[in-house]
Amino acid sequence: MAPERDYDVIIAGGGMAGLIAAASIGFNSKGKARVLVIDRNKEDEPGKKTHNGWTCGDATSKRSLDYLADNIGVRYGPPELEHPVSGVYVYSPDRKTKVLFEGEGYLFNRKLVPTRQVADARKFGTEFIFGGTVEKLLSEDGFISGVSGRRSDGTQFRFTATLVIDATGSSSVLRKFLPIQSKIEKEIDPDDVVGTGRYIFEFDPSEPDPAFFSPDYCIIHLDQFIAPGGYSWTFPKGRNKVNIGLGVSKSALDRRNRMYGLNDNLQTLIDKYVAENTALRSPRQPEGGADSGNTKGNWQVPVRRHNDCMVANGFAVVGDSAWMPRPIDAGGISPSIYGATILGRVAAKAIEAGDASEGGLWAYNVEYMRTHGYAMASFEVLRRYLQTVTNEQINYGMKHFLSEEDVNAITDRKHPEFNQARFMNPAMWVRILSQLSLARGLRYTVKKSAALVEINLRYPESPAGFEGWRKELGGELQETVERFKPLDVAN
Ligand SMILES: Cc1cc2nc3c(=O)[nH]c(=O)nc-3n(C[C@H](O)[C@H](O)[C@H](O)COP(=O)(O)OP(=O)(O)OC[C@H]3O[C@@H](n4cnc5c(N)ncnc54)[C@H](O)[C@@H]3O)c2cc1C
Incomplete structure (x- = not known):
């Protein structure tokens, strides 16, 4: 029989990802799961990232907010949604080319969102400890079994749980010092x-x-x-x-x-x-x-692909702690929304089934990768490449090599094909020959992207196939790291 725990789930970090995970577990377990969120902020300042505030660009897509509403019945509005937008204009360094990525979105008031999210999670019975810093993960028999930490008044706390979720953001020490064997990568380059x-x-x-x-x-x-x-x-x-x-x-x-x-x-x-x-x-x-x-x-x-594995026995990572932001634009709100919603659904099932082992939580890895994460490795490669190009090349590439299809692909979270950078007509040959390394680089990212997406869509159904899969992905990625060594690019 499983040992009695204080909670079914403890979520360390009540920011964007942690609070959505709490609401999703509540929604999917119909309020039956006993969930505790521990956040280091004061109760009247939930979700604050650092002493400087809720630092963010505040922009997110309507698409991700609709997903949240459709999946856990939470729909934000004013005042946490501060301002609507119709898309994004990207300007070349010489400002002579602008490209429109259409798509409705919103600017959040990030300071007000967590207050709303705490209220949403409380509706499902979620408990909160504010002013509590989680310092360590507890472990027992190869499973994470709880957390310990310190309250703002200096007193210590220690709670046990069947599942601990690390949602402490980009500076997570919990993932870094994970005290059990796991497939989770601990350090970021x-x-x-x-x-x-x-x-x-x-x-x-x-x-x-x-x-x-x-x-x-x-x-x-x-x-x-x-x-x-x-x-x-x-x-x-x-x-x-x-x-x-x-x-x-x-x-x-x-x-x-x-x-x-x-x-x-x-x-x-x-x-x-x-x-x-x-x-x-x-x-x-x-x-x-x-x-x-x-x-x-x-x-x-973090601007790499998300962690290749996001679960271990009694443990999961989500949001910036799982390196979820999109590598080419550092947008982490939508990935947090998708990731935390899926994790909440999988966690609720795992708790009900009494199996919060790596295998019992594995469906979170699979569903996130198949539905949202599969393009992240190719965006990591595109980001690496874009970091090696000069302003002159960006000016040229945006003007001559970026097509409407490429723009639509990026808007749809897909890797662009850069078809214009192919030998399509004599005028294009001249352009390509004058920027051969740029055209070659773009074409290379397209080829790599197709291979990486294909590997990611074959993400293993269970932990058994993981090491072979990771080796294959790592092999493809290593070549790009060697090829796209950063240069002095600032002209
Ligand atoms: C300047 C900037 C601009 C950005 N612009 C955008 C943008 O426009 N659009 C977009 O989509 N994304 C943007 N991002 C990324 C986005 O803000 C993050 O991806 C998102 O906030 C991640 O949410 P999270 O819950 O994982 O982490 P966080 O929001 O960082 O939340 C972590 C929470 O955990 C708490 N915590 C941390 N450690 C502990 C601990 N040990 N114990 C207890 N609590 C702890 C923190 O105080 C915080 O409340 C931007 C980021 C930055 C820095």
Whole structure:
């Protein structure tokens, strides 16, 4: 007989992923599962990522919100949904080419969402400990059996559970020090993490300039000089309100600084990007209200494929702790929504069946990979490649090699085919020959993408086939790591 535990499930970290997982378990178990969420924040500040606030670009797709509503009956609205958008414009470094990725979306108020999510989870009987930092995973007979940690008043806590979910975000120490044998990868390569930061500003209207601000569209600027190895963004939160920031790869920034004899860091780059935005007159951080304590912040985002295995005996990872954000744009909200919803469904079944072993939780790996995660490895490769190209190549590629089909593919979360970078007509030959390495690089990512998606769609149905599958995936990926060694790309 299984030992009596304090809870069926303990969720460490009550952010975007943890709170959705709690609601999903509640919904799928019809409130029968005994769930405890432990979050280090005070009760009136749930989901806060760091002392700098709920740092995020705040943008997510309507599609993922619809998925949440369809699957667990939770539909967000104002005030946590702050502003609607109709799509994203991506600008080339010379600003001469802009590409529209259509699709409805929203800008969240990230500070207000967790309050709503806590209320949603409580409806299913979820219990909460606020001001509690989970420090360690407990283990017994090769299973995770609970957590221990410290409350803000210094007292210690220790609770047991059949399943522990690590939803502590990108700086997770629980996954890193997992004390049992498992298939979960524990460490992330520093080159697979981007440093990101942003301001939330209100501003006085000035001359409209759609290249710098639109109340209806998110804007992304590609520029290896201002955001080496990443991109910068200007997302509308109203007609005179914006979320503006950027993300960089640390090693790309170091190379760019060396190349130009500069000493920029993430914050100086953000400030330069803001200063060059002529559409925002007198930008200022809003005081008080729903933005107080959340107007300036930096944090890190993983940009590799999600963890090849996300479960172990009595344990699962989700959200940034599972490296779920999409490698090419660091968007982690939708993956958290999909991942946490699926995990909640699988966890509820596992608890009911009395089997929270690696095998009992395996369906989470399979369903996430088959429905959402299968393209992430190919996006990891595309990201690696894009980090090696120069501004000049981006200008050229966006103008000549990106087709409407490619744009539609990216919008549909698929890898683009870059068919224009094939020898289609004499005019295109000239273009391709003048940018041969770019055309070859793009075609290579397409070929690799097809192979990686095919491998991912064959994700093993049970733990038994995992090692062989991982070897195959690792072999394909290793070649791309060798091929796309980062160069000095900042021109
Ligand atoms: C600057 C920036 C811009 C971004 N822009 C976007 C965007 O526009 N769109 C998008 O989709 N994604 C964006 N992302 C990514 C997105 O914010 C994350 O993917 C998402 O928040 C992940 O949710 P999570 O629940 O996994 O982690 P988090 O939101 O980080 O939540 C983790 C929670 O766990 C708590 N916690 C941590 N450690 C412990 C512990 N030991 N014990 C107890 N509690 C703990 C934290 O305090 C927090 O409440 C951005 C990220 C950054 C940094």
